[in-house]
Every structure is written in structure tokens, then in C-alpha cells.
Amino acid sequence: MQAMFTMMNSSRVGVAVQSLGAAEVSFQNALAYAKDRRQGRAPGVEGKGPDPIIHHPDVRKNLLTMKALVEGARALYIDSAMALDVRARHPDAAVRNEAEEELALLTPVLKAFISECAMEVTELGIGIFGGHGYVHEHGMEHLYRDARIVPLYEGTNAIQALDLVHRKINQSEGRALQRYLGRIEAEMHSACGEPQLAELTGALSAGMARLRVASSQLRSWSEAGEHARLAAAASDYLRLFGLVATGGMWLRMARVALSAKEDAAYLQGKIKTATYFGSCLLPETAQLALRIGQGGEALGITAEEF
Numbered sequence: 001m002q003a004m005f006t007m008m009n010s011s012r013v014g015v016a017v018q019s020l021g022a023a024e025v026s027f028q029n030a031l032a033y034a035k036d037r038r039q040g041r042a043p044g045v046e047g048k049g050p051d052p053i054i055h056h057p058d059v060r061k062n063l064l065t066m067k068a069l070v071e072g073a074r075a076l077y078i079d080s081a082m083a084l085d086v087r088a089r090h091p092d093a094a095v096r097n098e099a100e101e102e103l104a105l106l107t108p109v110l111k112a113f114i115s116e117c118a119m120e121v122t123e124l125g126i127g128i129f130g131g132h133g134y135v136h137e138h139g140m141e142h143l144y145r146d147a148r149i150v151p152l153y154e155g156t157n158a159i160q161a162l163d164l165v166h167r168k169i170n171q172s173e174g175r176a177l178q179r180y181l182g183r184i185e186a187e188m189h190s191a192c193g194e195p196q197l198a199e200l201t202g203a204l205s206a207g208m209a210r211l212r213v214a215s216s217q218l219r220s221w222s223e224a225g226e227h228a229r230l231a232a233a234a235s236d237y238l239r240l241f242g243l244v245a246t247g248g249m250w251l252r253m254a255r256v257a258l259s260a261k262e263d264a265a266y267l268q269g270k271i272k273t274a275t276y277f278g279s280c281l282l283p284e285t286a287q288l289a290l291r292i293g294q295g296g297e298a299l300g301i302t303a304e305e306f
Contacts, residue, residue, distance in 0.1 A: 013080070015153045016110040019118035020074055022147040026125035027066040029140060034059055034128055053128075061280075062124045068250070068277040069117040071270075075249035076242075077114065080106050101176035105168045106245075108160035113242030115157065118147035161234035164241070165218050166227075177215060184208065184248035190255065196271060197254055200278030204247040207282050210289035211244045217293065232296025240288040247282050250274040 034054035042055035053059045083106075086099040122144040126133035133140040151157040169177045188204055191197045214237055221229045254274035257267040 013077075013107060013110055015150050016073075016077055016114040019115040019147060019150045020070070020077060022143045022150075023066070023070045023073070023118040023121040026122040026140060026143045026147075027063075027070050029138065029143075030066060030125040030128040031063060033138075034063060059128060062128055064273060064276045065281070066121045066124050068273050068281060069121050069246075071253075071273065072246040072250050072277060073114045073117045075253060076246050077110060079249060080110055098176075098179065101172055102180055104171060105164075105176045105180060108164040108168060109238060109242050109245060111154065112151065112157035112160040112238050113246075115147070115150040115153075116239065116242075118150060119144070122147040157238075158235055161238040162231060164238050165230050165234045166222065169215055170219060170222060174215075174219060180245075181208065181212065181215075184244065184251075187248055187251050187255075191251055194255065194258060196258060197251065197274070200247070200251055200254060200274050200282075203278035203282040204244065204251060207240075207244045207247060207285040210285050211240055214240060214289055214292045217295075221295070226295075229295040232299055233292040236288045236291045240285050240292065243282060243285055243288075247277060250277045 031054075035052055037053050038050040039053050040051065040056065041049045042051040042053075043057070045051045045055045054063065080103060083099045083103050087096050087103060090096050090099065122140070126140045126144055129138055129140050132138055135141070155163075171177075184204075185208060188201055188208070191201050194201075214233070218230060218233060218237060221227075221233075251274065254271050257270040257274075260267055
């Protein structure tokens with residue numbers, strides 16, 4: 001039985017990698033197309049036009065969303081892959097055990113959150129191509145179809161969310177969850193003196209506070225046996241967790257970019273994308289926290305009332 005669960009968890013992490021692959025190709029294709037395709041006059045661009053569509057604010061916003069999700073999710077996966085090595089090779093058994101618990105905690109998040117990001121990214125990629133994105137010519141619709149199946153693999157994303165709220169956040173009496181959140185908070189503390197990271201750090205701090213409140217609420221529901229409330233909040237909680245975890249990875253990447261000296265344009269792009277993640281994507285945690293706090297009360301409609 002244990003071997004079966006080990007195989008399934010490995011497969012769940014594997015489909016997260018498949019999701020990243022489809023999302024990355026969609027982003028790269030959309031970026032290249034946006035630099036080449038010319039249409040209309042973009043505000044603030046000199047010349048006679050037509051301008052490359054990457055200069056249009058809405059296209060740039062969509063590309064930034066794709067970049068923020070792809071690169072953030074990739075960092076989240078790589079961080080977990082490092083925990084795999086720690087679990088397998090570290091000489092200290094206690095450290096190996098902590099890595100095992102972190103991987104167990106993150107496996108449903110990796111599988112579900114990253115596959116949801118891939119759906120969002122590949123859908124945006126179709127939109128950047130316009131009508132061309134919907135036909136076979138450029139393959140953008142194929143990437144979306146590749147991404148759309150992944151949330152159904154190896155236990156649907158709803159099942160992953162139930163696993164997270166019923167089992168994973170409660171493992172070791174919640175110590176694994178607290179260790180992981182503490183690691184993100186340590187990253188936030190290290191970034192406190194960096195003005196360029198203030199917006200991301202502030203948004204991440206607010207998201208972390210919401211995640212801690214939600215985690216406490218879900219654990220209390222679990223102890224009280226209020227399984228219907230847990231089930232109603234599960235998917236929103238997983239996405240809240242994924243956004244905060246990815247925000248932590250963006251903060252780490254931005255801190256490294258600030259300290260590096262080479263390839264200034266690439267590194268500034270990293271910092272600006274991190275800021276965008278904080279200002280435009282992390283605020284979703286407020287809405288998620290609100291829905292979690294309702295405990296499924298809005299779901300009171302009966303089968304007959306549908």
C-alpha cells in the first residue's frame with residue numbers, strides 16, 4: 001500500500017512538471033508573437049505605426065501574468081525538488097524526516113496549483129494570438145488542451161484540495177505547515193530593508209496573515225468534525241496556499257536579482273515581475289480568504305432548488 005502511495009505522489013509531482021512545460025511553451029510563443037505582430041497605435045510609442053502589439057498595455061499585462069505564473073511556479077517546483085534530494089541524501093535522519101513532511105504537504109499544492117496556473121497561462125496565450133490562437137496553425141490551442149487534462153490526472157484537483165485540508169495541514173500536529181510558513185516569513189524578514197521589494201513584501205505579508213487565519217480556521221473545523229465546511233473551503237484554501245508559496249519564491253528570486261551585478265535588463269525584469277506578482281496577483285488572497293471564512297454558507301441551495 002505504501003509503495004502505491006509513493007508511486008501516486010511521484011506521478012502527481014510529475015504532472016506538475018507537465019503543466020509547467022505546456023505553460024512555458026505557451027508563454028515563449030506568445031512573447032515572440034507579441035514582439036513580431038504589428039497592429040494599431042500603442043499609447044506612448046513614437047512613429048507612424050502600426051506598433052508591435054507588445055506595446056499595448058493589455059497585451060503586456062497578459063504577458064506579465066503569464067511570466068509571473070510560469071517562473072514563479074517553476075521556482076516552487078524546483079524548491080520542492082531540492083527537498084527530494086534532502087530526503088534522499090541528507091545524513092541527519094531528523095532533517096530527512098522534515099523534508100519528507102514538507103514534500104507531503106506540498107504535493108497536492110504542486111499538482112493542483114501549478115496545473116491551474118498552466119490552464120490560465122495557456123488560455124492567455126491563445127488570446128494574445130487572437131483568432132490565430134484558436135486554430136491549429138500556431139498550436140496554441142493544442143497547448144491549452146494539453147494543460148486542461150492535467151487537473152484531472154492522478155486525482156482531480158478537488159481531491160488534492162481535500163487531501164490538503166483533511167490530512168496534510170494536520171500532519172505532525174501542524175508542525176510541517178508551521179515550519180514551511182516560517183520559512184517564507186524568514187524570507188520576508190530578510191527583505192524588510194529593500195525599498196524595491198516593499199510592495200511585494202507588503203502584499204506577501206497580507207497574504208500570509210490570511211493564510212494563517214484560514215489554516216487555523218480549517219484546523220478548528222477539522223477538530224470539530226465539520227467536514228462539510230472543510231470540503232467547501234478546500235479548493236479556495238489550496239489556491240490561497242499556492243499564491244502565498246509562489247509569492248515567497250518570487251521574493252527570494254527578487255532578492256537574488258537585487259544582489260547580482262550581471263545582465264542588468266534580465267535582472268530588472270525579474271524584479272519588476274516580482275513586483276507585478278505582489279501588486280496584481282497576490283491581492284486575490286483577500287477574496288479567497290473571504291470565501292473560506294464563509295464556510296460554505298453560500299452553498300445552501302439544495303439539489304431540488306437547482
